[in-house]
Amino acid sequence: MSESVSTVESQPREVPTEKLDEVVIRFAGDSGDGMQLTGGQFTSTSALVGNDLSTLPDFPAEIRAPQGTLPGVSSFQVRIADYDIHTPGDAPDVLVAMNPAALVKELKDLQPNGVIIVNTDEFNERNLKKAGLASNPLENGSLQGYRVYTVALTTMTRRALEGSEVDSKTQERSKNMFALGMAYWLFSRPLEPSVRWLERRFKDKPALADANIRVLRAGWNYCNITEAFQVRYEVDRAQLPAGSYRNINGNSALAIGLVAASRRSGLPLFLGAYPITPASGVLEEVAAYKHFGVTTFQAEDEIAAVCAAIGASFGGALGVTISSGPGIALKMEAINLAVMVELPLVICNIQRSGPSTGMPTKTEQADLLQVMFGRNGESPMPVLAASSPKDCFETILEACRISLRYMVPVFFLSDGYVANGSEPWRFPKAEELPDLRIDFRTDPEGFLPYLRDEETLSRPWAIPGTPGLEHRIGGLEKSDGKGSISYDPANHERMTFLRAEKVARIANEIPPLEVVGEPEGRLLVLGWGSTAGAITGAVNLARREGLSVSRAHLRYLNPFPPNLGEVLSRFDQVLLPEINSGQLALLLRARYLKDILSFPKVQGKPFVRQEIVDKIREVLA
């Protein structure tokens, strides 16, 4: 009986359920096993249930690795909680391992006494060898100290699909749904959302939809019927601010934010890009939004991509380009042209691990100094960084606002962690979004291409097609006002000053840096970009422990918020965790002559909360 598989939903078996305030689950398997999808489904369902959550996908390197090998392991970690959380969790409580390689690779992260669910069907000679195992861990006792549940997942899946018309390769591929069904049972989640989703997804392939749904149910029923699990878990809905929520990852938030900026500015979006990990997703998503009148241009290289965006901007579009470190390096000469001609342009750098090709699928924050200084001559540019997946939306809108208002190219920074990670987002209504409209210059009366606005110092945007405003721009130094070529020494000094002053004045408009916790004291943990979650989690925890520590997070890296220096001066020590060797620390030390406790981590991985908590303790000890 326990080996038969029912695929019709039955009543939940009477088992004790245990309430948890949070749980971290990691689904791990071969690239082909569909773990990203499985984790994604578990995430959306948990979102619908009302948990707060945070996810961390981890793919193998771009190039495909052989099946069953360690480099081939793909994993998806999701943390669900009944209170508001900020990271995908340090160590998983539950590990679903679809093959030996997945078990080997992920085991070290698992909590002591954590739950392991393994697909025994994959634990054969060949796969053990591929995973570099001499003997079978399920038998050699090496899993002592964990709660191991062994399931013949593949066999069960096949059984569930006996008589189904889908071919056996497809049958086998649907085993991830069996695992998902099990997870749903174990954590008391409803099946319906995934059922609906499968129906939507395969609406032209009913047989496929049916098969997957059957397997999903089978997994659920398996747990329900067999005695394998003697307890179920529940994680209550979190007390999140009221409102409508969706789940979103960083690249989607960026893509949607760009379309929103286009709508709110009334300017057509022109996105020039050349595919590169981890930025390609933004190009691909925006390309699907053609009905919003956006143009995507997949260029021959990064240089053409940014040049086309500059050309589009000259024509009156919202010119944007996206890339990652190596591609950004290639764009710099052209970006410098935009600095000189003072046209709006937004450059998104989805940072990855460097230098050079580095580790393309791993995250890093090490391009800050590159975007600040990687151009010849004095070439100041505003730089903004998103602190989380959903924050990409707000931050890109702000980047576009600054670029349009000040006629200046702006850098938007994100990274692989923010780009691929996801979290619930209390999304806004379109009409609540900032109004980004600007006016093109149309009046020939007194028009000069480099006559500046008194407040912002921005020059007029006079687009081709406007009668009477015919003018020429270019990369040579311009005379102040008239904008014709000038080699005059005093003019060059003045224009250099004006380009810098224009960027500096943005500070007058940006919100002051907010300190969470005491406004002054022994220790401030300062961060920027994707470290926000780990820092917030760590500082909250440290404060609960009664430690005197505050935190603040920078979105604006150039110019800095006007009160930054004063904030820093209010604390004895400033701890600055960065996924680099201390790049923001360098800028702060130079600017404020304040000793900054740089806390670098350069492993291609985000900080985990515990690392920062420990550091806080050490500093305050």
Add this chain to the structure above:
Amino acid sequence: MSESVSTVESQPREVPTEKLDEVVIRFAGDSGDGMQLTGGQFTSTSALVGNDLSTLPDFPAEIRAPQGTLPGVSSFQVRIADYDIHTPGDAPDVLVAMNPAALVKELKDLQPNGVIIVNTDEFNERNLKKAGLASNPLENGSLQGYRVYTVALTTMTRRALEGSEVDSKTQERSKNMFALGMAYWLFSRPLEPSVRWLERRFKDKPALADANIRVLRAGWNYCNITEAFQVRYEVDRAQLPAGSYRNINGNSALAIGLVAASRRSGLPLFLGAYPITPASGVLEEVAAYKHFGVTTFQAEDEIAAVCAAIGASFGGALGVTISSGPGIALKMEAINLAVMVELPLVICNIQRSGPSTGMPTKTEQADLLQVMFGRNGESPMPVLAASSPKDCFETILEACRISLRYMVPVFFLSDGYVANGSEPWRFPKAEELPDLRIDFRTDPEGFLPYLRDEETLSRPWAIPGTPGLEHRIGGLEKSDGKGSISYDPANHERMTFLRAEKVARIANEIPPLEVVGEPEGRLLVLGWGSTAGAITGAVNLARREGLSVSRAHLRYLNPFPPNLGEVLSRFDQVLLPEINSGQLALLLRARYLKDILSFPKVQGKPFVRQEIVDKIREVLA
């Protein structure tokens, strides 16, 4: 009589001669007037006479300007002295103006009561208009306060060549020799060196040689015979250290230095370059040294140029590339590859005025932060800067030494001022130059591509063709030692550390920073690169005035000399003149948390001594 022109040399007329310790002469005329050549001749002859000297050529922007217009003016300033000097001088004592435009453009720099020699033949309606003059300055009294000598240079030249077989266009073009002859008489210089030079230059065109020599003599005789000048000047030989001297400009010193590095390392030089102002001259000069076995590769762009140099370096050559700011920006992605594969590579950036295309023919020091940080990821590189034309030779040798010894790409910085300026050079003997030989790895025993030397941390250089050492390198992160692709977090952190530590260790080998003047006190004037001359001159002068000020100059910008922090700490204030907005100041503040008095100048022009002297007075006031 005064209007006849003799072209045979006669005895110097008896006139009082006045001794001067120094004099600054500026030759100015139309692009076509050969002023660079005239100045060059006056310079070499003065060098032979034994003066110390320093020159400052100033060409019009790349694009040719119409004849007789202000943008078309080309000038050459030379300062000769009987003591050792460091700059081409702040303001000329003598201005030779070949046309109205030259007079208008250069007059503002001339010393009060300075000498002006003008070619009256060019002061006609058309030319006055082109120079934007309503009336003739020679007649409207606007030259009051100067000692003006008017000479019908063109007419005289024609006369001198009556009966010569050279066509009249050529005749007219040789009028610069007339001016040169006059200058020789006025400053008591011999004609022979230029006569010899003309014979050499036109050895296949004797008629041309003869014509130029005749005009040169005619100019000398004109002064000798006419009563125009009532006094001659003399500037004695300078008390320079004993030795053999030559005159040299920065780009030549760099070109020769590269060949020397090739010879002293025993490695063939491979220079990959794409023409760009002001770096092209180096490519052109090295291309003429093929007999030294050097290869020059004029690539399709800057990226190909640096990539080819990297490929050559992989093959065991001394790989070098030269360019200027915009080209350097394009090279950065490839330079980062060299950082990752840890191959020797020297990148020369002859800086020019930016941002973007900027002012290509003007000088600037604003690429320091670009070369330090303009790459994605953590990508540390050594950076050295030459302080004067002749210093390019020593500095490039040192850059090559570091690159070869540490297997690391190195930046060499120069700028338009150093590149085109010239000064006497007490040149060394080849055998006195540093020995740059290194060993290729040949022993397969225990070979690993990333096994490091204990002292320098450099990896072995194993070049293709070596049996048993077949290996693969690339831009992906490498495992420590073995060098195979690695995504291991700890390994990435370690390799990031090793790449930084390797560069840091160079500091153990470089000479401590020397302070000239009191080793401690109220004020240190610190400089780097091409500001050396102006700073030296200014500090010397200030000290003669009894001001308590010392100076020091940095050749090594990364890593800094080990004693730099301690030197800075010994002075109340540190004044840092830079031809940028304070880029080194930023690095020093960040590194040493010491407030640096940044003294920026961003006009596309070098500092003049007086500006720094005034600043010193102000600071010490």
Add this chain to the structure above:
Amino acid sequence: MTTEAPVLAKKDFQSDQEIRWCPGCGDYAILSAVQTVFPELGIPKERFVIVSGIGCSSRFPYYMNTYGFHTIHGRAPAVATGLKLARPDLQVWVVTGDGDSMSIGGNHLIHTIRRNVGLKILMFNNRIYGLTKGQYSPTSELGKKTKSSPVGSPDYPFNPLALALGAGATFVARSVDIFQSHLRDVLRRAAQHEGTAYVEIYQNCNIFNDHAFEYMTEKESRQEQVLYLEHGKPLVFGDQRDKGIRLNGTRLEVVHFADGFGPDDCLVWDEEREDPIFAFMMTQLLPPAFPTPIGILRSVPAASYDSRVLAQITAAQEARPARLDDLIRGPETWVVE
């Protein structure tokens, strides 16, 4: 924007900037031809944009009283592509040199041509880097002595028109700076083409590469050295029009009518041939063995890149409503009270 044909004259296209090319530079003649043709096109002045890279030739926009963008070295086609995609209503002309577009800008050039972006590209070929004062370029002859090649260039040169055809060019033409009326005709034809119109213009740099095209521009030799391509006419040339080009198997050869050949033996020029083979043959007529062909080598209709991209967007807009709120909301949401 509607196009009411305004009455414009050459002077309307002359800017107030003083021209800074060397006296005698071929660029002057080209500038004059362009300034003559533009007013004839019946397009409002503000609708013209000239995009250039870096080089003497690339100074062109400053001398045209239209919108202009003097960009960076080699990138003009890329900037212009973005501009044309964003603003299909504009007449976008690219002015570039043999270094700017054949050397550093080669990739953007061939990709622009491949995509058939609606740009008119004028390539001023003086076979030298003028602005940087005389280094050899990718169109300089093998063995040419220049500042950077003291013993002669070791590079084989590009055949620009062959490269353009290899990249799939739909409009390819060649003219010469001083052949004013011919040049104007070619420019008019380029202006009419929907996709990328690639025009090579032989231009004399009298400072660094004087006489580069003398062999064919000199009055005496012109008729002997130039092959005028005229649609539908046989390929005949010579002072006495007594020579022609015929195809012998797959080989091209010059036939002398004196030897009993006649125009009927010669290939009849067809600039509209759908495949690029015939046009490619013309690019292989090289001196001294053959006269140099000038005129239209290829002119075939093909939807421009910008029109295809625009069509995709319009179709999408007609197919789906674009509500920003829907986009922000996404497929799945939940509500927290």
Add this chain to the structure above:
Amino acid sequence: MTTEAPVLAKKDFQSDQEIRWCPGCGDYAILSAVQTVFPELGIPKERFVIVSGIGCSSRFPYYMNTYGFHTIHGRAPAVATGLKLARPDLQVWVVTGDGDSMSIGGNHLIHTIRRNVGLKILMFNNRIYGLTKGQYSPTSELGKKTKSSPVGSPDYPFNPLALALGAGATFVARSVDIFQSHLRDVLRRAAQHEGTAYVEIYQNCNIFNDHAFEYMTEKESRQEQVLYLEHGKPLVFGDQRDKGIRLNGTRLEVVHFADGFGPDDCLVWDEEREDPIFAFMMTQLLPPAFPTPIGILRSVPAASYDSRVLAQITAAQEARPARLDDLIRGPETWVVE
């Protein structure tokens, strides 16, 4: 260095790295062919260098037990050019993809070909960006739906061999991943060529662009869809070898022997034709109207760039003594006692 022919076997060229291409990827077949041909060339193993860019295909060097350089995206030909100039004694092979060499690396490719640098360039054409997970490439068909072109690619694709010929290629060939013996023959010929040998290899990406070349690789259709170019043989194809290619005026057409035509009416293939016209014609044989030609499209002798550069240096060295002291001293010096 002297070349004593060592006895090498396929395994000598297999590295210890575990291969990370997807199961079923066409790259495996190409790797195997290269590892088979290299040992036959009588060149010491340490004399081979494989330089690649970035892409699935560019992972190639890791799997060859030779010297290898996995450089950056698109720049392999530039890096290889420097290596070959510095070390003409080496056999330098470039492995690249349709994105790496036709997209970002297009300029280096055409300049390498123009100069005729002594490199063997293997371009794995799978008509897709594989490594970045399936965006369209410059060789993807117009209208192709991919991740980045949800409603179809708006780009006209490159014809890689036409582009190479337009750039002046002296050796051009095409083969297919699974046509092992044909591929090996082509690789052997490439190895012999002095200048740039440009080889396009149709390669199936079974993950992101499966079946791209099925129309010609399927056993059934192969004879009908493939035209084998054989030097000196007429251009005949078809199951029954009952069809051929002839030139009608300047037009290519397929003739059916059933209609009374015979091999004699067909063009006789000449891979050594000095001008590129005939080869260019072959690049215009496109499906479905024509069979796809594979084999050697062009192979003409021409001094390689590296040999010409080396000759200039040697000549200079023979002509002038090279004393460093003279160089440092320069033309004019003076002495201060």
